[in-house]
Amino acid sequence: MDLQVKSGKVVSTSSSETGTDGVSRTVISTTSSTNTTIQVQGTGVSDSTLQAATGSTITLSKNRTITSTFAPSTSMSSSVTVNSEGLMTPTITTVSTNAKQILPEVGAGGTVSQESGKMVVTIPLTTSGSSRNISNISSSFRTSQRGGVTSEFATTGQWIGVDTISGKPVYVQSASSGATLVLENAYDNTTNVSLSSGSAEYRIGNSLQGALSGTLPVSSTPASVTMSGSRNLVSLPAYTTIAPASFESQFSAYKAVWVHRSGAWQFYTSSDNKTVYTDKGYTELVSSIESGEGFWVELNSPVNPTNFEIANYGGYSALAQLSSMTSEWNL
Numbered sequence: 168m169d170l171q172v173k174s175g176k177v178v179s180t181s182s183s184e185t186g187t188d189g190v191s192r193t194v195i196s197t198t199s200s201t202n203t204t205i206q207v208q209g210t211g212v213s214d215s216t217l218q219a220a221t222g223s224t225i226t227l228s229k230n231r232t233i234t235s236t237f238a239p240s241t242s243m244s245s246s247v248t249v250n251s252e253g254l255m256t257p258t259i260t261t262v263s264t265n266a267k268q269i270l271p272e273v274g275a276g277g278t279v280s281q282e283s284g285k286m287v288v289t290i291p292l293t294t295s296g297s298s299r300n301i302s303n304i305s306s307s308f309r310t311s312q313r314g315g316v317t318s319e320f321a322t323t324g325q326w327i328g329v330d331t332i333s334g335k336p337v338y339v340q341s342a343s344s345g346a347t348l349v350l351e352n353a354y355d356n357t358t359n360v361s362l363s364s365g366s367a368e369y370r371i372g373n374s375l376q377g378a379l380s381g382t383l384p385v386s387s388t389p390a391s392v393t394m395s396g397s398r399n400l401v402s403l404p405a406y407t408t409i410a411p412a413s414f415e416s417q418f419s420a421y422k423a424v425w426v427h428r429s430g431a432w433q434f435y436t437s438s439d440n441k442t443v444y445t446d447k448g449y450t451e452l453v454s455s456i457e458s459g460e461g462f463w464v465e466l467n468s469p470v471n472p473t474n475f476e477i478a479n480y481g482g483y484s485a486l487a488q489l490s491s492m493t494s495e496w497n498l
Contacts, residue, residue, distance in 0.1 A: 184231060186252045187412055194233065196225070202280075205233060207253035213276035213291075215253035220281050228437075232415040237281045243354040245286055247279050248416035255279045256416055257286055259354055259387070268387035269478045270350060270358060271326055288350040292325060292342035292367060316459040318406040319482040320372050327360050327369075328385030329479050335372035336481040337385050342367035358387045372481070389476040399464045401475055406483040409456045417477070418464075425463040426452055459485045 183193045192209040203225065207215040219225060223237040233249040247257045257270040257279050270288050273279055280287040324340030327350060339348060339360075346365025352358045360383045369379045390404035403409070409417055418424050419437040423444070426433050433452040434444050441451065456462055464475060 184251070187410075188252050190252065192251070192253060194227070194231065202282075205235070205249070207233075207249060209253060209275065212253070215249060215255055215273070215275055216278040217247055217249055217255060218278065218280040218282075219247070220283050223281060228415060229439075230415050230437075232419075234416075235281060239283055239354050245281055245354065247281060250412045250416055252412045254413065256413075257281075257288055259286060259352060267389055267474075267476055268352065268356070268358070269389040269476065270352065270387050271328070271478070285351050285353045288348075289363070290325060290348040290350070292339065292346040292348060292365070313457050313459050313485075316457070316483055316485045318458075318480075319484065320406075321370075322406070324370070326478065326480055327383075328358050328387050330371045331357075331384065331386050333371060336479060337369060337371050337383075339367045339369045339379060352387065356386070357384050359384055388479065390479040391474040391476040393472065394464060394466060394475055395470075395472040397466055397468070397470045399466070399475075400461055401464055402461050403456065403458050403477060404475070405477055405480045406458045407477060407480050408458065409477075411453055411455065414452070420467075420473075421464050422467045423465040424452070424456075425465065426456060426460070428452075428454070458483050 183191045185191045190209040190212055192207050194205065194207055196203060196205045198204075201221060203219045203221075203223065205217040205219065205225070217233070217235060219235040220237050223235050225233065225235045227233050231251040235247045236244065238244045242262050244260045244262055245258065246260070247255055249255045253275050255273040255277065257273070259268040259270070260266070270286065271290065273288055273290055276291045278289040320336060321338075324338035325348065327337050327339055327348065329335065330337050343365040346367050347363045348360065348367075349363045350358050350360050360379070361381065362379055367379050369376050369383065392401045392404050394401065414424075414435050415437050418435055422438070423434050423436040431450065433450050435452045436444070445451075466473065
């Protein structure tokens with residue numbers, strides 16, 4: 168279902184559906200004179216809220232992934248995807264170069280606003296610094312189930328971006344009760360981070376910097392892997408995990424993704440024509456892709472060089488047979 172934002176009426180209300188995390192959710196969308204508000208409401212969890220400016224185009228896929236695209240100018244575009252478990256991923260793209268910025272993922276209790284002059288992300292924090300009420304399945308895991316794979320930096324706290332000087336990831340931690348983060352990007356190359364309530368500390372890499380006060384500028388430039396052939400063997404360029412609920416938002420631009428599990432090849436494709444693969448005996452991928460794991464990305468025809476990009480949480484290392492992953496690799 169494709170929706171053009173208009174003012175003055177309810178756009179849509181979906182039926183409830185249970186996600187892979189076991190939570191039943193309903194999508195409700197209403198409009199005002201300035202925006203459309205989309206809420207993913209789940210039983211026992213806080214709402215995920217997306218506010219899309221008038222002029223945005225909103226799509227709802229068969230898998231209940233919502234995508235809102237908005238162009239604040241001819242030179243910039245923005246996109247927010249909301250997966251079936253309410254996890255929102257905001258991105259900003261420079262049209263001329265296709266260079267992307269990936270802001271922090273926002274889960275239950277958070278808000279993303281696509282405004283005419285800026286993107287605003289609001290994240291309520293726990294005392295550890297991570298976002299509150301986020302589904303453990305839908306979120307990007309900051310651990311790995313693969314033996315011997317360890318993060319380059321500590322994994323505690325809420326990731327907010329990359330330090331503009333050192334290039335290391337920046338995290339907010341040790342938040343007080345009721346602390347709320349606000350990130351603003353005026354559709355340029357800087358994301359400004361501040362607290363709208365409460366207190367918290369921040370660190371760059373593993374170095375604690377002290378209290379977060381005033382406004383902290385960070386970069387939202389993603390970690391990326393360059394892909395140029397029709398089939399590319401890659402690994403995640405940063406320490407994270409991509410859960411099945413996020414496959415569509417992460418991989419929908421590709422023909423298929425392939426992973427070797429339990430002695431057999433498994434695939435993911437957003438195409439409706441899955442029988443092309445299942446008729447040959449392949450099964451769908453229903454488990455997470457993790458740091459240090461090689462997987463094939465099959466590009467659509469005609470093949471054009473492109474980048475596989477994720478938020479830059481920092482690199483990772485593994486056993487001797489794997490090199491330290493602080494930059495991309497691709498075969």
